[in-house]
Every structure is written in C-alpha cells, then in structure tokens.
Amino acid sequence: xxxxxxxxxxxxxxxxxxxxVLNMGPQHPSTHGVLRLEITLEGELITKITxxxxxxxxxxxxxxxxxxxxxVIPYTDRMDYLASMYNEIGxxxxxxxxxxxxxxxxxxxxxxIMGELQRIASHLVALGTYGVxxxxxxxxxxxFRDREKILHLFEITCGARLLYNYIWIGGLSHDxxxxxxxxxxxxxxxxxxxxxxxxxxxxxxxxxxxxxxNVGILxxxxxxxxxxxxxxxxxxxxxxxxxxxxxxxxxxxxxxxxPVGEGKAGTVGDSWDRYYVRxxxxxxxxxxxxxxxxxxxxxxxxxxxxxxxxxxxxxxxxRVENPRGELGYFIISDxxxxxxxxxxxxxxxxxxxxMDELCRGHLVADVITILGSIDxxxxxxxxx
Amino acid sequence: xxxxxxIFQILKKKFDKTELIFKTDIPxxxxxxxxxxxxxxxxxxxxxxxxxxxxxxxxLSGVDDFNGEKAKDDSGKETMKGGTISVYYHLESIKLxxxxxxxxxxxxxxxxxxxxxxxxxxxxxxxxxxxDMFGIKFINHPxxxxxxxxxxxxxxxxxxxxxxxxxxxxxxxxxx
Amino acid sequence: MIYDVINNLTGSPxxxxxxxxxxxxxxxxxxxxxVAVYLERKVSAHMQDRLGPMRVGxxxxxxxxxxxxxxxxxxxxxxxxxxxxLFNIAPVLVFVGSYAxxxxxxFTSIFIGAQIDLGIFLIIxxxxxxxxxxxxAGWASNNKYSLxxxxxxxxxxxxxxxxxxxxxxxxxxxxxxxxxxxxSEMQTGYFWNWNLFGGNYDILQKLLLIPFMLIGFIIxxxxxxxxxxxxxxxxxxxxxxxxxxxxxxxxxxxxxxxFLAEYANxxxxxxxxxxxxxxxxxxxxxxxxxxxGAEWLVPIEQFLWFxxxxxxxxxxxxxxRWTLPRLRVDQLMTVSWKYLIPxxxxxxxxxxxxxxx
Numbered sequence: 015x016x017x018x019x020x021x022x023x024x025x026x027x028x029x030x031x032x033x034x035v036l037n038m039g040p041q042h043p044s045t046h047g048v049l050r051l052e053i054t055l056e057g058e059l060i061t062k063i064t065x066x067x068x069x070x071x072x073x074x075x076x077x078x079x080x081x082x083x084x085x086v087i088p089y090t091d092r093m094d095y096l097a098s099m100y101n102e103i104g105x106x107x108x109x110x111x112x113x114x115x116x117x118x119x120x121x122x123x124x125x126x127i128m129g130e131l132q133r134i135a136s137h138l139v140a141l142g143t144y145g146v147x148x149x150x151x152x153x154x155x156x157x158f159r160d161r162e163k164i165l166h167l168f169e170i171t172c173g174a175r176l177l178y179n180y181i182w183i184g185g186l187s188h189d190x191x192x193x194x195x196x197x198x199x200x201x202x203x204x205x206x207x208x209x210x211x212x213x214x215x216x217x218x219x220x221x222x223x224x225x226x227x228n229v230g231i232l233x234x235x236x237x238x239x240x241x242x243x244x245x246x247x248x249x250x251x252x253x254x255x256x257x258x259x260x261x262x263x264x265x266x267x268x269x270x271x272x273p274v275g276e277g278k279a280g281t282v283g284d285s286w287d288r289y290y291v292r293x294x295x296x297x298x299x300x301x302x303x304x305x306x307x308x309x310x311x312x313x314x315x316x317x318x319x320x321x322x323x324x325x326x327x328x329x330x331x332x333r334v335e336n337p338r339g340e341l342g343y344f345i346i347s348d349x350x351x352x353x354x355x356x357x358x359x360x361x362x363x364x365x366x367x368x369m370d371e372l373c374r375g376h377l378v379a380d381v382i383t384i385l386g387s388i389d390x391x392x393x394x395x396x397x398x
Numbered sequence: 399x400x401x402x403x404x405i406f407q408i409l410k411k412k413f414d415k416t417e418l419i420f421k422t423d424i425p426x427x428x429x430x431x432x433x434x435x436x437x438x439x440x441x442x443x444x445x446x447x448x449x450x451x452x453x454x455x456x457x458l459s460g461v462d463d464f465n466g467e468k469a470k471d472d473s474g475k476e477t478m479k480g481g482t483i484s485v486y487y488h489l490e491s492i493k494l495x496x497x498x499x500x501x502x503x504x505x506x507x508x509x510x511x512x513x514x515x516x517x518x519x520x521x522x523x524x525x526x527x528x529x530d531m532f533g534i535k536f537i538n539h540p541x542x543x544x545x546x547x548x549x550x551x552x553x554x555x556x557x558x559x560x561x562x563x564x565x566x567x568x569x570x571x572x573x574x
Numbered sequence: 575m576i577y578d579v580i581n582n583l584t585g586s587p588x589x590x591x592x593x594x595x596x597x598x599x600x601x602x603x604x605x606x607x608x609v610a611v612y613l614e615r616k617v618s619a620h621m622q623d624r625l626g627p628m629r630v631g632x633x634x635x636x637x638x639x640x641x642x643x644x645x646x647x648x649x650x651x652x653x654x655x656x657x658x659x660l661f662n663i664a665p666v667l668v669f670v671g672s673y674a675x676x677x678x679x680x681f682t683s684i685f686i687g688a689q690i691d692l693g694i695f696l697i698i699x700x701x702x703x704x705x706x707x708x709x710x711a712g713w714a715s716n717n718k719y720s721l722x723x724x725x726x727x728x729x730x731x732x733x734x735x736x737x738x739x740x741x742x743x744x745x746x747x748x749x750x751x752x753x754x755x756x757x758s759e760m761q762t763g764y765f766w767n768w769n770l771f772g773g774n775y776d777i778l779q780k781l782l783l784i785p786f787m788l789i790g791f792i793i794x795x796x797x798x799x800x801x802x803x804x805x806x807x808x809x810x811x812x813x814x815x816x817x818x819x820x821x822x823x824x825x826x827x828x829x830x831x832x833f834l835a836e837y838a839n840x841x842x843x844x845x846x847x848x849x850x851x852x853x854x855x856x857x858x859x860x861x862x863x864x865x866x867g868a869e870w871l872v873p874i875e876q877f878l879w880f881x882x883x884x885x886x887x888x889x890x891x892x893x894x895r896w897t898l899p900r901l902r903v904d905q906l907m908t909v910s911w912k913y914l915i916p917x918x919x920x921x922x923x924x925x926x927x928x929x930x931x
Contacts, residue, residue, distance in 0.1 A: 067545065067546065068544075068545060068546040068547065068548070071546045071547070073556070075531075075557060076556060076557060111426060112425065112426065236519075238453050238454050238492055239453070239454070239518055239519050239520070240518075240519045240520045241454055241455055241456065241518065241519075241520030242520075252492070254492055259495065326425065327424070327425075328424055328425030328426055329424065329425075329426070329486075330425070330426045330427075331427075331457065331488055331499070333456075340456070342456065342457055342488075344457060344459050344486065344488070346461060354461075355459075355461050355462075357457070357459035357461075359456065359457040359459075363523065364520050364523070364524075366523075367519070367520065367522060367523055396546060397546065
C-alpha cells in the first residue's frame with residue numbers, strides 16, 4: 015500500500031483505476047473486413063475508439079492514372095465489392111458528361127434496374143451480417159437465399175456474380191437476356207413476403223430491439239457536419255437522397271418514396287433506425303424495378319459507345335446514391351487517353367469517422383452493434 | 399438556391415482584401431480560387447453566413463498539377479522542380495440546396511494549406527489522406543498522420559507523379 | 575433390481591454401487607451427446623433452409639464420429655504462459671460437473687443410478703462444479719478475451735441458479751420430498767396428474783395450482799437455458815464478440831470435452847425439468863404393457879417416455895438457439911435479478927400457502 019504512486023490515486027473515491035486498451039484486431043469475425051479498432055476502456059465503458067485503416071489499400075487512384083478510361087471500369091468494381099454496379103455507374107456518368115455524349119433511353123432504364131437490384135443485394139448482406147453480429151444466425155441464411163436469386167439474374171446478363179464490368183462508357187457490354195424480364199418479375203413476386211418474414215424474425219423481435227434501440231444515437235447536425243450520407247443520414251430524420259435531390263439518369267421518371275427514420279423503437283437516429291431504413295429501402299427499390307420493367311423502351315444499346323475515348327481537358331464531380339451513401343468521383347482529364355486524376359469519395363470512409371463519437375459511454379458489446387449498423391465495406395474505405 | 403456567380407459576388411464583397419479568382423473557362427463547372435492560407439477564414443464565412451450556409455464538406459481532394467520544370471537530379475532520375483499542388487474543396491448546402499467548388503494552390507516543394515477541421519469534422523480523414531498521398535501539410539490539424547500507408551513509411555508521397563517505389567521497406571523487398 | 579444383479583456378480587456392495595451409478599453415463603449419455611451434436615446440425619440446417627451434413631454415411635449420420643476422430647488426432651497446444659495445472663484440470667472439471675449429475679436422475683422405475691434421498695440437492699450442487707471449471711479455463715488461458723468470457727459466464731451461471739433453486743424449492747414444498755424417484759412415482763396416472771397440471775391432489779387444489787405451476791415451469795426453463803450457456807444467453811461463447819470466449823485457447827481432445835459436456839448438460843437440465851414438471855418417466859396415457867398383461871414391458875416403456883420428454887425439451891432448446899438473437903450482458907443480469915427472482919419468489923410463497931391450506 016505504501017508504494018502506490020500519486021498518479022494512480024486520482025479518482026475521487028480513492029479507488030485505483032486504470033484504462034485498458036483492447037485491440038479488436040484486423041482479424042475479427044465482426045469487423046466486416048480488415049479493420050483495426052483500438053478501444054480504450056474503463057471497466058466496460060468506452061472512453062475512446064481509434065480506427066486504423068489501410069490494410070486493404072490497393073492503390074486504385076494510382077492505377078487509374080496509368081489505364082485508359084475504359085480500362086478503369088473493372089478497377090472501380092473492386093472498391094465496393096458488394097455494390098459493384100453503382101461504382102461503375104458513378105464513374106461512367108462522369109466520363110459521359112465530360113465527353114458530352116447522350117446515351118439511349120434503353121441503356122438508362124437498364125442501368126436503373128441493375129442499380130436497384132444491386133441495392134437490394136447489398137442491403138441483404140448488410141442486414142444478414144448485422145443479425146449474425148447480434149446473435150441471430152437464421153436471418154443471415156434467409157437473406158442470402160434471396161440474394162442468390164439476384165446474383166443469378168446478374169449472371170445470366172453479364173456472366174459474373176460479384177464483379178461485373180457491365181456498364182461501359184456510352185452504353186452497356188451486353189443487352190438483356192431474353193429471360194431476364196420474366197425472371198425478375200418472378201423474383202419480385204417471391205421477395206415481397208420474404209421482407210415480411212424478415213421483419214417478423216428480426217426487426218420486431220423484442221431482444222433485437224433491446225440490443226439496438228437507443229444505442230449509437232446520431233443527431234442530425236453531427237451527421238451533416240461529419241459528411242455522413244445515405245441511410246445513416248436518413249435514419250437521423252432528414253430527407254436527403256441524391257436520387258431525388260440531385261437526380262441523375264432517369265430516376266425522375268419513377269414514383270417512389272424515401273424512408274426516413276422516425277424513432278419507432280427508440281430515439282430517432284439510433285441503430286434500429288439505421289437498420290429499419292435499409293429494410294424499407296428494399297421495398298421501395300422493388301417499386302422502382304417494377305415501374306422500370308413496365309416502361310422499358312426498345313433500342314440499340316451499343317449505338318453511343320465512342321470509338322476513341324479522349325475527353326477534352328476539364329474536371330467533373332459526378333455522384334450517385336450508393337447503398338451506403340454518396341459515392342463521388344472527381345475526374346480530372348488533361349486531354350489524353352489516360353485520366354489525369356481520379357479521386358473517389360467513398361461513403362464508408364466518411365462514415366467510419368463517427369465511430370469515436372457514437373461509441374463513447376457505451377459498453378464493448380455495443381461497439382459491434384454500432385459498427386454493424388453503419389454498414390462499412392473495407393474495400394471502399396481503403397480505396398482499394 | 400444560389401448560382402456560383404452569385405456566391406462569388408457575396409464572397410468578393412466580404413473578402414475584398416484577399417485575392418479571389420472566378421474561373422469559368424474549364425469544363426464542366428466554374429470554380430473559385432482562394433489563397434492557401436486564407437481558406438479557413440473563407441470557409442468559416444461560407445459555413446456561417448445565413449444566405450449561403452454550406453453545412454457539408456462533400457469532398458476534399460489533392461491534385462498534383464505537375465506543371466513545374468522537368469529536371470534531372472544527381473542519379474539521373476527525372477524529377478520536377480517547382481510547380482503547384484492543388485486542393486479542391488466541394489462544398490454543399492443541404493438546407494439551401496446549392497454547391498460550389500473551391501480550388502487552392504500551393505507550392506509543390508513546400509505545400510502548406512490551412513486546415514478546415516474545426517468547421518467540418520469530415521475534413522479530418524480527408525486531410526490526413528491528402529497529407530499521406532501528396533505531402534500537403536495542413537496547419538492546425540489535430541492529428542496529421544499517415545492514414546492509408548503504414549505509419550512509418552518514409553519513402554515519399556505515393557500519388558505524386560514522380561513517385562518511385564523504394565527497394566526495401568523494413569527488410570521486405572517492395573517491387574513485385 | 576439391477577443393483578442386486580451386479581451385487582451378486584461382484585460380491586462387493588461398494589463396487590456394484592459405483593458400477594450402477596456409472597451405467598447411465600456410458601450406456602445412455604455418452605451416445606446421446608454424440609447423437610445430439612449431429613441432431614443440432616441437422617435441425618439448424620433444416621430451419622435455415624439448407625441440408626446440413628450429407629456426405630459422411632447415409633445423410634451424414636457418421637458425421638460426429640468423423641469429428642471425434644479429427645479432434646482426437648489434433649495437436650494439443652499449450653501456450654508458454656499458460657498455467658499448466660489449471661489449464662489441464664479445467665475441462666475435466668466441466669466434464670465431471672455435467673456428467674456426474676446423471677447419477678441421480680430417474681430413468682425408469684426399476685433403475686436409478688444412485689438412490690439418494692437428496693436427489694435434487696445433489697444435482698444442483700454437482701452442476702456448480704462447472705462454474706469453477708469455466709473460471710479456471712478462462713484464467714489459465716492467459717488471454718484477455720478468454721478472461722472476459724469466463725467472468726461473464728460465471729456471473730451468468732450464478733445469477734441464474736437462484737431462480738432455479740427457488741422454483742425447485744416450491745416444488746419440494748408441494749410434494750414434500752427431494753428424492754426425484756419419489757417425485758416421479760407421485761405423478762402416476764394419466765398426464766392430468768403431472769406436476770405441471772397440479773400434481774396428484776384433489777381437484778380444487780389442482781385448479782388453484784395450475785397457473786403457478788405454469789409460471790414455475792417457464793421460469794425454470796429459462797433459467798436452465800442460461801445455466802447451460804445457450805442462446806439467447808450465450809455471451810460466454812459469443813462467436814462474434816469474443817471469438818469463442820473461455821474456450822478459445824483449447825484444441826483437440828480438451829475442446830471435445832467442453833463440447834460434449836455442453837450437450838450432456840443440456841440433456842441433464844431437460845431431464846430435471848421433465849422429472850419435476852412433466853411426470854418423469856410416467857406415460858401420459860397408461861402403459862401398453864399393463865394392457866396386454868406383459869409386466870416386464872412397463873419399465874422399458876417408461877424409459878422410452880422419459881427419453882422422448884428429455885429429447886423434446888432439448889429440441890425446443892435448439893429451436894430457440896437458432897431463432898433468437900443474443901442478449902447483452904447487462905440485459906441478461908437485468909432479466910435475472912429484476913424479473914425472474916421476484917416472480918419466482920412470489921410464486922414460492924403462493925404455492926406454499928396453497929399447500930398448507
């Protein structure tokens with residue numbers, strides 16, 4: 015007792031406490047990739063979290079400066095590998111604006127259909143793995159069973175299940191398969207009762223609500239200041255969706271709603287809201303796909319693909335609504351066939367910064383809950 | 399909803415002593431050029447003014463302009479002397495629904511830009527990445543470390559145009 | 575009866591008592607644990623819209639044997655800084671704590687492993703050894719995560735023993751005996767005489783007791799779920815949070831012992847609940863043996879009924895595991911201390927009052 019140093023006895027009640035640093039290392043079943051979280055704990059309460067990233071850095075931006083414009087497209091796939099169609103759409107829209115080409119209507123409609131199918135697939139992964147993190151193993155398999163049907167649709171169109179190289183500058187690589195429309199309509203019919211089943215199993219489950227409601231509350235002003243977009247921002251109560259507020263492609267022709275978090279199970283902006291906004295978005299995507307299939311025009315998809323892609327010197331920032339938020343491409347061209355600079359604004363990169371602020375004062379088990387609700391993909395964060 | 403010209407006029411009225419240039423001839427959209435060390439004051443005004451209210455920093459990217467003179471240094475490698483490195487800020491207002499692009503240019507040999515971390519917290523990691531990839535020092539940034547490269551990478555700044563991979567890093571051979 | 579047979583065989587009462595007590599262990603529980611592993615994988619697979627093991631043997635029946643062979647031939651890893659003695663003893667303690675409880679469980683009317691008057695008391699005391707084993711395992715692993723997992727497990731098991739004991743007490747008060755054999759014998763007749771429906775008393779007392787017996791049944795089922803660390807209470811082995819908790823560092827045969835001990839424990843608590851509330855080995859409809867006059871058939875039928883009830887409860891436990899998410903540590907404690915204990919306490923008092931009057 016006599017050799018305890020003065021610095022240790024700081025606590026008012028005279029009890030000697032110290033902070034423990036716990037490392038949720040790059041290899042962990044729940045960190046959705048290679049992410050290292052350095053957690054400073056006092057007992058079981060968290061005082062500080064520092065995320066360390068860079069384990070999956072594959073130098074996309076440097077590669078893009080050495081490739082020609084069409085050759086960059088497979089590289090953009092590999093950044094957010096769970097929502098590859100959107101990566102391609104974002105890049106291609108930017109280059110098309112620089113080149114000032116107009117794509118045929120059929121191409122736009124097919125891009126919208128593929129994009130919305132991809133959104134459903136990505137949300138299914140997010141919700142399934144979130145269930146596994148909380149401890150419910152069965153919804154994960156139900157989600158993946160439905161995702162298999164979507165991946166089959168992608169496979170008959172372009173031959174690949176995960177990384178497509180389908181959306182080209184000025185058009186698409188292949189037209190739709192003759193069975194595509196029929197199979198998609200069957201999928202829509204099968205999927206609607208499955209959303210209800212998922213809700214009964216997970217969303218309205220009392221234990222799930224106890225684990226996620228009032229955990230990691232993100233106020234609106236903090237969210238906007240940190241640059242958070244996508245379902246995380248909408249769960250905090252504000253209605254901001256790039257498909258409606260800064261429309262691209264033909265989204266203005268469809269009739270759909272934007273789900274906004276209302277705090278039905280707790281406070282507005284908690285983890286349950288972020289989860290539930292994603293479930294509702296899947297339903298809205300089904301509406302968009304149905305309308306697009308009903309009004310799909312005919313046409314030739316390869317008519318606008320230019321032979322040489324050499325945009326004039328200039329710069330453009332094009333952005334799309336990724337399932338995770340706002341994906342932006344800042345493309346600078348200097349008149350040659352290689353881009354001068356391609357900078358990617360990845361939504362997960364920006365969203366991961368709020369981990370520190372959200373997790374203070376919670377328990378260690380809540381770190382997993384909050385991390386799962388933000389829905390990050392490490393490929394995007396480390397910018398491949 | 400304000401157009402970029404109107405935003406430029408409001409800025410020029412408030413900051414009549416600093417040198418602001420409005421460039422419209424480069425496709426696709428016009429942008430405002432601001433001196434490197436004044437950017438935090440300009441951004442603070444953009445954030446707080448009630449007509450503009452830019453409450454969100456969408457993107458912050460560093461660009462190596464590569465517009466200096468090519469020179470050969472002692473070992474025969476081609477490097478660049480002089481020239482500029484730019485930083486582009488994409489700002490947006492969610493409330494009033496307008497956006498603006500701001501460019502900042504600084505010396506390539508000793509790049510220094512004022513940091514906007516106190517205004518928008520999202521600039522934190524973006525500025526760290528710009529430092530990591532280009533070597534731009536952001537003044538008043540709370541924690542300017544490398545973010546994507548390893549913390550002790552001392553072989554240069556990867557996204558500069560004249561960057562070359564080192565032979566060895568901590569005893570491991572780097573070229574594939 | 576079997577005791578007499580073996581006594582005649584060996585001539586020593588002590589040796590035959592030991593053999594009789596160990597018979598259920600080797601003849602029933604060890605094979606059951608092996609079957610339960612396979613059963614869990616098949617049940618979970620069919621609930622999740624997939625097939626489960628299909629290749630080893632017909633529809634994967636030999637999967638468990640393949641697993642055991644694999645685990646036996648694995649390298650036994652002991653890290654440098656582990657406390658060797660505790661590390662080696664921990665799985666043995668957990669194993670013993672789960673399996674020794676079977677000595678006092680009544681399988682059929684002519685055979686019980688050890689006919690003790692303090693049956694329930696013995697079972698609850700012996701399963702307490704598991705706590706010590708888990709704590710030893712977590713400490714000796716020299717791993718921050720394992721220690722956290724072990725401490726949580728200990729807190730959980732201790733907090734949930736209290737509602738269990740309170741409900742058991744209420745039952746003991748009602749029936750007046752701690753011997754599980756006597757308890758089962760008292761529930762003869764049709765299923766109307768089971769303790770869940772009030773026991774073997776006159777109709778007024780039965781009707782009064784039924785709601786409280788139901789509450790007691792639910793409480794003890796939940797508490798015993800927590801004692802065996804099954805979801806929704808499986809914080810100690812939460813895979814996605816602490817990577818397997820207190821048995822992270824174990825490999826090979828020691829890991830197999832933890833594993834088998836868990837399944838045996840599941841059956842043990844199901845057996846206890848069945849013996850207490852669902853009539854033990856009594857059949858709900860009368861005996862086929864009695865009907866056709868073959869008296870020797872009756873114990874075999876009782877054994878069958880006991881197994882059916884036990885396995886049925888185990889299947890419900892598996893069903894719950896694959897459906898519900900996991901509770902957080904503080905919520906787990908809240909459920910026990912703020913909800914289960916007051917309710918079971920009040921239950922105890924009311925049942926006592928009804929019994930006296």
